[in-house]
Amino acid sequence: MQQGRLDMYNRLLPTAHKGWLYLEEIFNRVFSPRFNPLYYLGAISFFFLWLVLVSGIYLLFYYRINVDEAYKSLEYITNEQWYLGGIMRSIHRYSSDGLMLAMLLHLVKEFLNDRYHNWRWVAWVTGVVLIVTFWAAGVTGYWMVWDQRAQVIASTTTKFADFLPIFGEPLQRAFLSNGAVSNLLFIGVIFIHLSIPTLLLAAAWLHVLRISRPVINPPAALNWAIGILLFIMCLAAPAASKMPADLSVAKASFGIDWFYLPIYPLMYALPVWYSWSIIVGGIALITILPWLPRFKRLPKAEVILENCNGCELCFKDCPYEAVFMKKRSDGRPYEFEAVVAEEKCASCGFCIGSCDFHAIDLPDRTEKDINEEISNLLKLPASEPKILAVICNYGVNVKGLINPDTRALKDMPHVRVLHLPCIAMLQSSMMEYAFKAGAGGIFISGCEVNDCHYREGNKWLEQRLLNNRPPVLKKKEVDPQKIRAAWMSAIHRDRFLDELKGFSNELKAKKVEKKMILHQFIKERLTVPGIIILALAAVVTLYISNTPYTFFGEKDSLLIFSFKHSGKPSKVQKALSEEQLAKLPKHMRSSAEVVLKRFPVYAEIYVDNKKVLARSFKPAGLWENGSSFAFEKVVTEPMVHKITIKMSESNNTDKFDYVYEDTVDFKPGMAVAFDFDEKENRFFIAR
Template identity: 30%
Template sequence: MTKKLYPERTFLRKIEKIGVAIEGAVNRFAKSDFNPFYHLGTLTIFMLIVLIATGTYLTIIYRPGADVAYATVEKISSTWYGSLIRSVHRYASDAMIILIILHLVRMFIGDRFWGQRWLAWTSGWIMLAMTWLAGTFGYWMVWDQRAQWMTEFMMQNIAGSSGLTYISTDLASRTFSNFVIILFLHVFVPIITFFFINIHSLHLSRARWWTPRWAALQALVGLIVLSLFKPAMSYAPADLSAMVGSVPIDSFYLALLPLADTWGNVIFWGLAILTAGSLFLLPWLAPGRDAGPAIVTDPKCTGCVLCYNECPYDAIRMVERDDDSGYPKLAVINPKLCTACGICVGSCPVDAIHLKGGYSGEQTFGVVKGALKRELKDGNPVTVMFTNQRTHTLGGLPEKLGVGGAESRVGVTSWDGSDAKIVTAMLPSIGAVNIDWVKTLQSEGARDIVLLSHPYRDSPNREDSHWILNRLHLRPALVTKGLHWLEATPNDPKPVEKFLDELHTEEFQKNKPAPSLPRIKDHNRLIPSLVGGLVGTVLLLGLFALALPLDIPAGMSAAEESALRIAVDAKGKVDVANIPEGVVLPEGADPEKIFGGAHFPMSIRVVIDGETVFDEVFKPSGVGGNGRISALEFLQVESGAHFVEVFIKDDTNEFRNVFSDEVEFDKGQVWALVYNEKTDTFELR
């Protein structure tokens, strides 16, 4: 069965056309060589380097602890260079999230998430989660009102003793270990991200790690401009005895928390896990189909290693031959790593490789030669154009070229009613063009040969433009006036039509320009024009500036009222002691202290001004019901004086009153009632 050379999922292709159109708009001003959208992956790595560099300075000065954290952060911001470094650190963290998401979206709409690309896809999501986690910790470390808002969320939504630390009378010493752990994670997680970057590129040959110098400079300028325009600022210091009013939160890191508060933990985390899990497992939930894998015809293979050298996905290995072919090596393709890009098909000088799904370079070229001979026999000048199915699928070819789909990959048409004919061959990629085809077509009378490529870095197969250019540069005798290299955005047929119109003019044919090919491009050595550099810088600045309007206000739901916390961390009373069978204890021995046992649950009832506002039962932790009883509840209370009573029941007896007093609630004040197991009372703090 003949398969599509490029996946044709209608929905994804429609979205991809939009993405390609945006990239094409940038190309008109900045040229494709300097389009930041083609360097999202390496720009992400650059942001990570910026974060580690600026974070090193911040970590040296920062001191953990509820009593000193805020002061040390303010000390950093008190100098112009400290403020700049802190601000660059903040905006680089947002930029990294933006770049990772854009990179993932670009891979998704380009159908580059399944097959051998599953490892890059899943590791990308892991790196996004790690970046989000590290950035969230960073906001908490400042210990201002934004950090307090995060702490309040944790205390209200994470049950048990984990939040009880923050209502201790000795907050600084009780929470110091928390600060140290979070500081460690904030520093350690980005370092681990480098390890995942290595995993991310395991299935790639010649993975690009470093962003071009010009792109790094543009990104750095964007970060500095944002930092000077709106420096990162702390809010008022955290005060857990007062409600948090409205504070701006970074949507890239903290916007999920208000949703959890609004929807509830079960719905929010259920949807979050379902969505994240579906995206993570997408390579297996929605696999695509291509024309691969590549197949080697063993008797033809000469072991020349050209396919091995050019494969962009490390899918080819050269093994020792054990037959009588006379050649020492044989190319073997790993089908699990092959993406059916066709580059190996174009590299093979003896046509020993084809794609299992129905593409054969030898057969396709045979059709092209047949069409050429027929048209030349009729006395028509012929232009042969090689392109790729992605360009055709996205609408980048003029309709009058008459190229079909999977079943008809070669089309012949007249151009604007003239006698001149164009034979268009649609390949898996432009890298699938065999260099000997050019020589053969030139010798058999083709007037012009056009190699239509997408922009150099806009490749679904990474290096296809690179390798066809490399082959031509190694065979300069083939680069004649009749050979033309054309780069065009895959969804825009206008440049192609304009070029073909010019190509078929009498003036052009009489005065063909000297042959020239683009150089093999080292983007570190390219220097953008003033306009191109400015466009790229403004584009990155605009992307990074999304952090400004997305600083949305958030606060505690009862910020205009007051609140009462109910905190319990108790051993509880034993219901049944776990005395082993046959054991007799001495008189006066406490079986609970010796053997432990299942504890009674604790019922807590809060009555304010004679009205029951809270009545819950808290069970002991542990599989056997013999663990501690922990509770941390948050109750909204109107400002003013209220008579508060607390009753508990932790045995077979009735409820007993453990607190009864009038409490004055000032506007925005938070009181805590903490259970003291020794005195069997609640203490007001």
């Protein structure tokens, strides 16, 4: 049952869950539920996404896809056209940070609130895809600037990618020296960067595909506040490039954007396989969370066709588009009939609460079952007016307060508790039945405003109680003054008891002092304290997106060793005779010998006669008959060093085919790259 799943969840993450609810409570006091940004994280993400797309289109008109011009083109719009291009660049940068922050908080919130299992798996998985995809967009965006930060991103990313055995030549060799960087590589990067928005829009569409009436726009006041603060950030701390990329410079110390680049210090410092394990394993674990542990799916709603008149109320109220209408199939004089899409059904009970004709039910808890439960709860004697407390499974936590034998509150025995999957399952006829069964009043407790576990439960029930949405209360059968509804989260136990005691006292005194619907922290506009909190969030975001970090200090130097060279053949297929060639198709006839396998290439490096590297490099190819590749980095002390490189084409550790010796001045914070010239068969310093 849902309560059992909730109990398990509360045992696993009680502290984090309560901490988040207390944070929401603080924000509710400052912003009110109407403007609480924690209730609009998905919509705020969409707001930032539109800003990113619009500003990105503008920047594209000025960007030059060229190694030599990319940096200059961005410097031009940043400095020469600061009043528009510079602001657009800053909007693009800070909106991207805001988008990533909003998406991550949205992910955390849904996880802590247990809103990712069963029917929600599509939204969860596409949400993870959105985060990973936009992360890739952010990384390629930083790469396109081609400054010092982009240089580190490029070299680290290619090192990470080279772990996969799908590239013939290591991608790292494309960044061996300034002369090695190709415009073709930039074209590939910008192609990825521009293709990602298409994937983002597709994933965003899938993300809300199973949601009725998705909220993709925050309240206008929030939009204005966030937009104005973003503009102030752009003026106060405009986005700027670092020093131009220079592959002869190893020193790398700059502000790092922890929203997009948190894994780069890890990838830079740790072995590649370790980074792959952490990153891929972490993403995979987060992605499969909806199935860990695998909960038993609850029975889905079923339509009682003989009672259905095709009124469409269940179709309109369903929060996940699990109910749809189709042409009548039983010949009855109605145009449509309701049908439940089981794979989308949340078993929330919305449809039961919306149907005034008893035409839809949950198999494990029918409307008849609930009425019998109400009757049993209220038939027990009480000295005070009996109150039926109807509580949402995901609302206020009353665990430990209820007598398991009578389902009455321990300190208030005249209050009997009825739990429902969602408060929207409470049908008007159920309330009418409760009063007929002896209830002196009904106290309803659902989720906090704008934070219903099933999205719209408290909203729909409130409208029904106020006669603004069918099915409405029949005033001849029900006295509205004997109904009280309050919206609370799991941490509001004390408030729940206080409101319930107050309602009980009003019933005893036969004097109603409060409204039917209880709301807290009502505000008609965004408050100054709320704007201050948003401003503080902007300042923190600004710092996190540009926190100083050192990848490689200026007190050391770097020796880079690389080559592409083929080892000697270790297994050769001899040339075929003329008779053998005649038996083959014409396109397969070749009189040359075929190399089936090659020796690894063995290399040693000495710095001042001290061996710092000794390694064999396997040939590429499935059959190990291709060239061998190397790309190694060795940290050295800044000074003049005698460098000796020895290489054997037959993996011989004693006899070498090529020997290179030179005296090289390693300057602080600089890199010296050694490559092998295949034509001249010698090592040289790459420039």
